[in-house]
Amino acid sequence: MDRKPLLAGNWKMHTNVQEAQQLAASVVQAAAKVSGRDVMIAPPYTALTAVESTISSSGVILGAQNVHWEEKGAFTGEISAAMLKDVGCEMVIIGHSERRHVFGETDQMINKRVTGALRFGLTPVFCIGETLEQREAGRTMTILENQVRAGLDNVALKSGSHLVVAYEPVWAIGTGKTATEAQAQEAHSFIRNLLADIYEKNIAGQIRILYGGSVKPENIDILMQQDDIDGALVGGAALKAESFERIICFQ
Ligand code: PGA
Secondary structure (H helix, E strand, O other): OOOOOOOEEEOOOOOOHHHHHHHHHHHHHHOOOOOOOOOEEEOOOHHHHHHHHHHHHOOOOEEEEEOOOOOOOOOOOOHHHHHHHOOOEEEEEEOOOOHHHHHOOHHHHHHHHHHHHHHHHOOOEEEEEEOHHHHOOOOHHHHHHHHHHHHHOOOOOOOOHHHHHEEHHHOOOOOOOOOOHHHHHHHHHHHHHHHHHHHOOHHHOOOOEEEOOOOOOOOHHHHHHOOOEEEEEEHHHHHHHHHHHHHOOOO
């Protein structure tokens, strides 16, 4: 099944407004060099509006780094899907390992965020991944299965295009250690089979599964050659215009 590759940049807690606009402008130029690919950038909340004006009409997709499940209310420090839509976001990263491990987000909270995002028409980029300890204990697939089943519990999908999954082994994020392409493909194929079990096979075939964790110009090509790797969620290398351009222009 044909799935349009998605190259996504997670800027984390980096860039002021001016830096964000400059970086976004370089992403627009890079994205114009390729066709048949989606490019998404997720700046910090403070730069969303400025970046939206830089990328508007370029086809580059605006994403956010988290979302709350309620539309509005007394939730100090949170942002709703309706607010993100209002500033032009189409996608939102949910369940990133930093949210899970640094901020203690549980599968149940992540499930509510996924449901809330979909309710307001935002496409979740739903992140899962095992720690080094879990991998070394041979528990990778069990952990992934638990995260997928809990995170997508009662999440109905009319089309696989409304959901993106990102497999990001925790031990590969920001460490310079990448999963080998074989390790990544093994996990992605396992995730796709699991999605086929939860949804219909044709819906699972439409869901894009991104790899994340130390993706860089040196490894993007081989990763993208794997059958079930449909794109990348990029942290560090997305903050450098040249590196992200090379990733967008993978061969
Ligand atoms: P990294 O981060 O590319 O810097 O490893 C990936 C991520 O956290 O999404």
